[in-house]
Amino acid sequence: MKTCLTAIISSLMIFSPMAYADKWSDQFPHIKATGDIPGDCSYEEISKKDYKGKTLKINTHAVPVMGEPTALHAEQFEKLTGATVEVTHTPAGDLYSKAMVPFQAGQAPYDVVFGFSNFINDWKRYLAPVPKKYMKSKEMKDVTKSHVGVSSWDGTMYQYPVDGDRHYLKYRKDVIDNPEYQKQYKEATGKELRVPQTWKEYAEMAKYFNGWDWDGDGELEYGSAEVMKKDDLMFAAFFSRSVAYAKNPRTPGGFFFDLETMKPNINNPGFVEALTDWVEATKYVPPGGTNFGLGDEIGSFGGGQTLFSFSWDDAFIAAMQDDSPIKNKVGAAPLPGADRVWNRDTNSWENQYNQAPYIVWGWAVGVAKKSKVQEMAFDYLCFFSNGANHQADLAIGRFGVNPFKNSDFDPNIYINSMGWDPEIANSYTKTLLDMEKSKNRVFPLRVPGVFEFTSAVATGTSKALAGQLSPQEALDEVAKEWEAIVGRVGKKAVQDAYAVGVKMEDNKL
Amino acid sequence: MNFKHKYFFLFPGLFVLIGILIFPIIFVVRLSLSGWNSYNPGLDFIGLDNYIRLFTDDPRFWESFFRLSFLSVTTVVLQYVIGFALAHMVWKDIKFKRFFRVLFLVPMMTTPVIMTVIWRTFFHESLGPVNDILSNFGFSPKWLTDPALAKFTVIIVEVWQWTPFMFLLLLAGLLSLPKEPFLAAAIDGASPVRKFIYVTFPLMAPISIGAIIIRLIEASKIMDTVYVLTSGGPGTSTETSSFYIFIKGLREFQMGYAASMSFTYLIIMIISLTIIAKVLTKLLLKE
Numbered sequence: 114m115k116t117c118l119t120a121i122i123s124s125l126m127i128f129s130p131m132a133y134a135d136k137w138s139d140q141f142p143h144i145k146a147t148g149d150i151p152g153d154c155s156y157e158e159i160s161k162k163d164y165k166g167k168t169l170k171i172n173t174h175a176v177p178v179m180g181e182p183t184a185l186h187a188e189q190f191e192k193l194t195g196a197t198v199e200v201t202h203t204p205a206g207d208l209y210s211k212a213m214v215p216f217q218a219g220q221a222p223y224d225v226v227f228g229f230s231n232f233i234n235d236w237k238r239y240l241a242p243v244p245k246k247y248m249k250s251k252e253m254k255d256v257t258k259s260h261v262g263v264s265s266w267d268g269t270m271y272q273y274p275v276d277g278d279r280h281y282l283k284y285r286k287d288v289i290d291n292p293e294y295q296k297q298y299k300e301a302t303g304k305e306l307r308v309p310q311t312w313k314e315y316a317e318m319a320k321y322f323n324g325w326d327w328d329g330d331g332e333l334e335y336g337s338a339e340v341m342k343k344d345d346l347m348f349a350a351f352f353s354r355s356v357a358y359a360k361n362p363r364t365p366g367g368f369f370f371d372l373e374t375m376k377p378n379i380n381n382p383g384f385v386e387a388l389t390d391w392v393e394a395t396k397y398v399p400p401g402g403t404n405f406g407l408g409d410e411i412g413s414f415g416g417g418q419t420l421f422s423f424s425w426d427d428a429f430i431a432a433m434q435d436d437s438p439i440k441n442k443v444g445a446a447p448l449p450g451a452d453r454v455w456n457r458d459t460n461s462w463e464n465q466y467n468q469a470p471y472i473v474w475g476w477a478v479g480v481a482k483k484s485k486v487q488e489m490a491f492d493y494l495c496f497f498s499n500g501a502n503h504q505a506d507l508a509i510g511r512f513g514v515n516p517f518k519n520s521d522f523d524p525n526i527y528i529n530s531m532g533w534d535p536e537i538a539n540s541y542t543k544t545l546l547d548m549e550k551s552k553n554r555v556f557p558l559r560v561p562g563v564f565e566f567t568s569a570v571a572t573g574t575s576k577a578l579a580g581q582l583s584p585q586e587a588l589d590e591v592a593k594e595w596e597a598i599v600g601r602v603g604k605k606a607v608q609d610a611y612a613v614g615v616k617m618e619d620n621k622l
Numbered sequence: 623m624n625f626k627h628k629y630f631f632l633f634p635g636l637f638v639l640i641g642i643l644i645f646p647i648i649f650v651v652r653l654s655l656s657g658w659n660s661y662n663p664g665l666d667f668i669g670l671d672n673y674i675r676l677f678t679d680d681p682r683f684w685e686s687f688f689r690l691s692f693l694s695v696t697t698v699v700l701q702y703v704i705g706f707a708l709a710h711m712v713w714k715d716i717k718f719k720r721f722f723r724v725l726f727l728v729p730m731m732t733t734p735v736i737m738t739v740i741w742r743t744f745f746h747e748s749l750g751p752v753n754d755i756l757s758n759f760g761f762s763p764k765w766l767t768d769p770a771l772a773k774f775t776v777i778i779v780e781v782w783q784w785t786p787f788m789f790l791l792l793l794a795g796l797l798s799l800p801k802e803p804f805l806a807a808a809i810d811g812a813s814p815v816r817k818f819i820y821v822t823f824p825l826m827a828p829i830s831i832g833a834i835i836i837r838l839i840e841a842s843k844i845m846d847t848v849y850v851l852t853s854g855g856p857g858t859s860t861e862t863s864s865f866y867i868f869i870k871g872l873r874e875f876q877m878g879y880a881a882s883m884s885f886t887y888l889i890i891m892i893i894s895l896t897i898i899a900k901v902l903t904k905l906l907l908k909e
Contacts (some may be wrong), residue, residue, distance in 0.1 A: 204789075211871045217663035235660045335748075343855035344869070401747025403767040403856060418748070561661035565874045572682075572858065579769055579857030597679075602661055 141189055143505050146530040150455035150500030153250035156193065159496045164196035164489050171493075172211055175202045178275070178513035179227060179476050182506050186497045189420055193496075196489060197497035206344075209564065212236065220297040221483035224490045228606040230263045231474035231557045231567075234610050240479035247491050252499055255518040257269035257549050259472055263556065271479055273494040277517025278475025279548050280353040282315075282427045283414060283422045284308060286537070288327060289318075296345070307355040308446045310466075312357060312390050315421060315449045322420045322422070330417065330438070336397030337421040338413035338428070342406040343575035346424075348567045351574045352555065353423055353471045354391055354503070359383030362553040364458050365619040369558050369566075370595075371457065372615050375608050377595040379570070380588035383455030388577055388584035395578055403578055407527050415439075415510070423448060429541070430510035433533055441534040443542040447548065470548035474557035476513060504530065522546045556617050560610040562602045569594040632736065654882035660875035667890075672882035682858065683866060683883060687890070690862040691727030694841035697780040702834055704781065708821070713796040723793070730786035738850040741779045742766070745851075769859035772852050776860050779847050784840070788833055795829030796822075826904035835899050842891055863887050 137149040137156040149156040173183035180202045187198035201223070212226040216239040228236065243537075246251060248270065250397050256264075256274045258618065264272040288294055291307060298306035298321060309315040319336025321586035327334050340350040350579055359368065359378065366372045369379065378384065390610030402409075407424065414422035417439040422428050432443045450468030455461075480490040491562050496502070507521065508531045522545060524538035533541075548554070558566055573591035576582045582590065599607050616622040657668045658688070674682060712722045744752050747763035753762050765775045803825065807817045845864040846855055854861035854869075867887065871880030 206873065210875065213660060213875060317746045342853055343857070344873070399765070400750040400753065400762060401750075401767055404747075404852065413748075562659060562874070564660065565876065568869060568874050576857040577853050579855065579859060581769070581857040581859070601657075601659075606661065 123219065127356045131438045136356075137501075139265040140192075143185060143189070144501040146508070147501050147504050150378050150504070152252050152500050153247075154252055154492065154499040156189075156499070156501065159499075160193045161491060162489075162492060164194040164486075164492075166195075167486055167489055168197045168199060168600070169225065169486055169493055170201070170223045171225040171227070172198045172203055172208070173225075173227040173478075174208060174476075174513075177511040180599060182497070182502075182509075182512045182514060183227065186502060187493070188495055189502075194445070194489075194492075198493070209235075212239075216481075219483075221481040224481055224484035224486055225493065225553065226481060227476065229291035229474050229479045230272060230278075231559050231563050232265055232268070232477065233264075234559050234561050234563060236479060237266050237271045239482055240271045241482045241484070241487055243273055244487075244491060246271055247495055250495060252495060252518075255520050257517060257519055259554070259556075259617075260517040262622060263472065264477060266559075267613050269315050270609075272477035273479065273491070274499070274517050275494065275498045276479055276513065277515050277521070278425055278473050279545065280349070280424050280448060280471045280473050281307070281429075281544050281548070282446045282447065282448055283432070284444050285328075285420050285439070285442060287439075287442040288322065288420055289444065290449075293415075294327070307422075308444065309449045310468075311451050312354060312387070312449045313452070316390060316393055316397070319421055322613065323397040327420075332416070332418075335399040335402070335419045337394060338402065338405060338410045338419040339391075339394060339398060339422065340405060340407050340410050340424055341391075341395070341398065341403045341575075341578055342409070344419065344571050346407050347574060348570040349471075349473050350424060350558075351391060351570060353448055353473070355384050355387035355554045356469040356471050357449060357454070357467055358386045359455055360553060360618075361454045361456055361463065361467065361554050362469075363463075364456055365615075366613050367611065367619060368555050370607075370611055372608065372612060375599055375604050377533060377592040377599075378457060379595060380585070380592040381455055381457055383457075384588055385584050386451075386455075388574060388588060391574070392577055392580075392584060411510075417442075424513040425473070425513075427510055427513060430507075430515075433527075433531070433537070433551050434510050440532075441537060444546045444620035447544055467553075469553045469555055470551045471555050472548065473555070474559075475515065516542075516545055552620050554618060556614050558603075558611075559614050560607045562598060562607075565598045565602075566595060569598070648838060650881045650885055654885050656881075658877040658881075659879075668878070672879045673886070675879065676882055676886060683862075683863070686861045686866040687863045688886070689773075689860070690738065690842060690844065690864070693776060693780070693860075693862060694838060697777050697784070697844075698834060698837045698841050700777070700781045701785045701788045705833075706792050706826075706830075707787045708785070708789045709793040709796055710818075713793060717745040721773065726789050727786045729783050731900055732783075732789070734783055734846045735850055737783060738779055738847050741775075741782075741786070742851050745775055766852055768855055769856050772860050773855060776847055776851060779851060780841065780844060783847070784837065786838075788837060791829065791833040791836070792826065795826050795833075799825050824906075829908060831899065834864045834902060835895060838895060839891075842895075879883060891907075 138145045152568050171183060171187060174180045184200045187200050190196060191198050208211045208228045209232055212223065212434060215222050238452040239602050260274050262278050264270050264274045277617045286334060289306060295306040302317060302321065304317065306318065309318055322334065323336035324333055326332060340346050359381065370377055377440050378600060398595060399413060405413065410424060411428045411431050413419055413427040427445060429445055431437060434440065447468060447470060450466055452466060453464045454467035456463050480487055484490055504526060506512045507516065524535065524542045527533040527537050527538040527541065577587035652665060654672055655667055655669065656665045656812060658664060708726050713718050744750050747753055747764060747767065756762060764771055766772050803821050807821050844862050844865050848860050848862055848865045852860045854865050867880050869885045870883065881908045
């Protein structure tokens, strides 16, 4: 009986996934929480490849965000396959041009290029489509529909999904849910202290909790941390504030432009209202907050300096890391909505509640069409995002890897391996999942010359934040610039590209 | 000796000159006549469209140019005054002269981008040490978020970084001055101030002109400080020509248009620096 039991246990040890987990996690401590997870690009499968004598060249972001996991998985890939992997780190602002200059010159100095998902339209002609083999892999089948969409162009996937991004609200749960503060707030304002449902509520609460020590740590705290620094992704923050006022589910056919006429919507009253709110927000950000880039925002909210924040996951994950002073004191919720939404067909406000998730662009990576080691490049990317690596990467805020697989929405991952409070883990996964299910989403602008459009938004909105122009004047200037860009690029080229994004927004793709 | 042989010896220098100076300028001119951008790569020919757009429909370029003029003239004047004062100080026989000479050069030897990151941390309005100290006296200046003060912050960083360069040139000039005029002034009983005004300063004029022009050329390319410190903000209040050209060329990838701006900027700088050099020569070398 004893021998039989030993044999059964031994067999289980050998043939179960746990056996691989022990074997690989001993060698690669990064995946110690889960061990290897079976899949087409698991440690076990990739170890069967032999790339000795071959070199893979990668251009990625500077460490730590995305640069650190790229280098880590490159090192693991080298050990498993015998390949040589050369990783170059580049600042975010130069990722586009560093790939684009050689692409346009007909060269491929890098086999794998990291960038952002909104580069897709400009990059797609230089990238190899993801081969069917990888599209059918176990890992790829787990990717959410919206992130397959973000990585693809008209049904063809050009960017390998390694990250999932969206903007949502982060708030200090220990303040918003505090009965004493709820009472105090009610007495002072006559309103409920709750997770803000609208941007106006957000502003009222942020103003109330601005400039005093509400968490008793001896430091002053402030209302909100936002990306307001010119050219530092501020356009994305502006769009997050705009969707509630300007994405009307009853007026399909384009959020950024009217698809039929290609007239910019950017200066309609919905966007102007959002920018007016944003100018107001300069009063409840920390000192210097109007010069905050994404790193400052992460540090500010993650370090416990503000009541609210909204943008990518990183600030939330930073706040929930073990070394954070506010671990398990933060909550996640959908972006605030608005009590009215602009109807561009009737040219009037509709006085009803509106909320729209912004599936903002995020990290994306492609394989150069001219690469001579395409198979190895795709194997590396598949390995990068395999189950074990992905779950380990998710737990490290500075890596910048966020949920994009259906299995990521299981709260137990965050409770068991990251020590999150179950209520917070549930609200986090529910927030993300609800965005996936929403039928009123906004996707990033992905048209030729996208940088010209977003740069114009950054310039215009930063002028409004600095008080150089009124919100209406600033957005009129942006609209004029957008019209000029459409003229230069060609109306049809922009229209055709924009139609693909509109199909996704209108739930037709 | 065959007369033509001398041309043979010119070839290496000529080749290098063509490769590193003439070709890039010609390429920029050709690029400026094309519509090369992210969606339309290649050297097509669009005539003077980029130049017409620049002169008729881009006030931001001219605003950034006038902002640059203000920043570069202000920083160079300050660098000259401070650099001259420091050079004059260590020119004399003072204690620890060698130590000070090395110390004053340290800012110039540091990497501009790294130092600007450190300055940005100093001036961080909620987490930086400068406001932490000033808040004890009731001040919390908006170093990076007030449009006027942000320009001043850029000037501080530039002056700190590049005054040593001015110091170095002026110290070298002072050390090379002849001793006789100073001896004559001493025999005549000239006070230190009169000695400076009537002897040191006039003798230093040729070197001063050279130093100011070299620094103006460098200051007019100010980019890294602005990029790291403010990204041209708040709004466009610290955006300079080179930063604007960088945005158009390498952020928005409007290579053709950025080339037209670069070439226009080059012409303007050649003309304006020639005028400045002539004016300075006339003012400082009139005798």
